[in-house]
Amino acid sequence: MRVDYGDPQAVPAIENDLDESWVSQGWEPLLRRWIDQARTLGVAEPNAMVLATVSLAGPAPRPVARTVLCKGLSPEGVTFYTNYDSAKGNQLAADPYAAATFLWPALARQVHVRGVTERVPAEVTEAYWQLRPRESRLGAWASRQSRPAASRAELDQALADTETRFAEVDDIPVPPFWGGYLLRPDEVEFWQGRRGRLHNRIVVRIDGANTTIERLQP
Template identity: 85%
Template sequence: MRDLDPAATSASDLAAMRVDYGDPLVIPAEETDLDETWVAGGWEPLLRGWIEQARAVGVAEPNAMVLATVSLTGPAPRPVARTVLCKGLSPEGVTFYTNYDSAKGTQLAADPYAAASFVWPALARQVHVRGVTERVSAEVTAAYWAARPRESRLGAWASRQSRPVASRAELDRVLAETTARFADVDDIPVPPFWGGYLLRPDEVEFWQGRRGRLHNRIVVRIDGQTTTVERLQP
């Protein structure tokens, strides 16, 4: 085995990597501590505001969220996570779109409970949304589909998402065939196997980084028409 450069080893020491969240380069000096009053108007306005603030400071894809589902195919349930884009936000929940036959789609069909985490290290903020998913209506899916670029529509038709493929060349071949298939179609229709999900939260947690790892955590719990808010220890 080739000897590693000690300097390179030191530079890549994961245990030594840390950011002091009290640094004004990470958190604006004028920012106050997150507390229960920030969600007095509900969880959705604060999440929307944080997404917008992340966009304003140049965070790439500030609507990206890590979506975790439950796989029941093995001897025991296991979590599976991947990054998707939030494409809708309302007091009812967060919306994302995918192939219904993908791994996440089949997992949600078997167990609709999911969790989504928004993470913006540049702002030392996170939001975790947990709850049950449901498919959105065909009308909601169609409205979003209409706003998708043509290339994205073709990709949705061409990809058997999460299935094995022999090579990139094979994937490109199928895309070329799909492009030819719809060459004379101006308005490519929504595939029957594709659409949106609403993650309807029963719990939304807001996290704000603070010095010495004494972070602020505020959780909103939703039970029907009843909402409770409490602070959690970091």
């Protein structure tokens, strides 16, 4: 269960060594390019990212991670959408700091985005909501995300009740408990696999208008 990332037969999409110059124009263009290249290679959901938050519910803070989809990418950060009353929503309300990891094993690449989250404006959520299929809109209304469910039948009934509620509504509105978050990074790290585990790691640190670029040892 070991891949030598420097072998072009094992990782055909690998390109030249990741270099500091690749992020000279900022972190966002390179992340966007890597997502696009993963899509071109046929990677399923190349915008998937593992989002880690901090839970303060127990006797000590602990990390909690799950996979979500990046639905917006700009120089300001990455955007994802969820139920504000979900576990992650409550965790972000208590501690807005989060980290997200994009991973594309077929390209021997990953990117870590770390920083503070904030809710996006209502008009941004509305614009994305208009792109969602009707089934996804109904699901957002039906699910009390992260709450216990007695059975699958209970979930199916909740969806059926929601379908009845909106049966005569063509444009289902955004639920008041649902919307987007912007993860505004203060650090973005790019990782590229190389032979003998001597990988390339380049980190971009953002402090207001100041940006520094540094190579890290693997």
